[in-house]
Amino acid sequence: MERRTDIGPPHYTKFLPPVIQKNYGKWKYHEGVRPGVMVHVAESGDKLYTIRAASPRLLSVQKIRQYCDLADKYCDGYLRFTSRNNVEFLTTKEENIEPLIAELEALGHPVGGVGRSISNIVHTQGWVHCHSAATDASGIVKSVMDDLIDYFTGKKEVPGKLRIALACCLNMCGAVHCSDIAILGIHRRPPKVMANLSQMCEIPNVVAACPTAAIRPAKVDGKDTVEIIEEQCMYCANCFSVCPALPMADAELDGVSIWVGGKVSNARSQPMFSKLAVPYLPNNPPRWPEVVQTVRKIVEIWVEHAEPDERMGEMIQRIGWPRFFRLAGIQFSKEHIDDYRYAALSLKRTAQLHQS
Secondary structure, three states, X not given: OOOXXXXXXXXXXXXXXXXXXXXXXXXXXXXXXXXXXXXXXXXXXXXXXXXXXXXXXXXXXXHHHHHHHHHHHHOOOOEEEOOOOOEEEEEOOHHHHHHHHHHHHHOOXXXXXXXXXXXXXXXXXXXXXXXXXOOOOHHHHHHHHHHHHHHHHOOOOOOOOEOEEEEOOOOOOOOHHHXXXXXXXXXXOOOOOOOOHHHHOOHHHHHHHOOOOOEEEEEEOOEEEEEEOHHHOOOOOXXXXXXXXXXXXXXXXXXXXXXXXXXXXXXXXXXXXXEEEEEEEEOOOOOOHHHHHHHHHHHHHHHXXXXXXXXXXXXXXXXXXXXXXXXXXXXXXXXXXXXOOOHHHHOOOOOOOOOO
């Protein structure tokens, strides 16, 4: 127990506020106080207030210092970040809530996203950093959340929780496969094979990197290279991750698809994977109007037709996919047919069991 080591992160209990350490595992209930603010009440009567503010994923050092200054001023230095990129300030002093919110909003960070609301959008890196991105991340997220901000702050009521996610390619490191509405960047052509591939990449590694066996060794003019079987390529850019001589980005053909109906929660119904709704929308920076309009239309359908606390996928299952497509104005196309050879393996993945 006395052994000290610098391997791995420090234990999380070292960073808990004193009120949480005192009442750990002894919380009685929690409830919303106002949009973006909730209180946890312990069996001892202690209260902990959480103020949640929208925050971009990509933060400057100056912005983090501003957060820390607010935490020092109002919360004894305690804050945390959620898995959806919100920043939460933790305080035991109810009188600090309103002045903290005023300063956050003055900095341009609206408070909301607690309870029945649309939470902040979790997203990947996009054109800022990701080498395989088919679209931007921060730009689309900013545009969509600007349009939906009233659903975040509570100015407009929603039936329950709605989670939106964005991944800039179909490797889906943004968890888009399990969000109510998912924005997914897509490539629409196979990678180009550069002439100097054998000088830049190890061909066995390139072949092994393809999950659908769409790449195989070849020779061109006596030089070792690879060929792409387009019918088997799913445009995932995994090959480009190990070989920069197989570029995929295309300014004209790359774009965005919209998926709906996923969730992680096991409440009321089993967890669900999202399903394709809109196969393609163009990349149209800086504000992506087609994507913003499509997402808003889907959100408005959910707001109008969902039962209390009903998630997007649960609503669609209740009213049926044909009706959802009609309400959203989506035309069924060949892209909506799931012909992946292992699709059946993902149709039933749940801890919930019942007798038919």
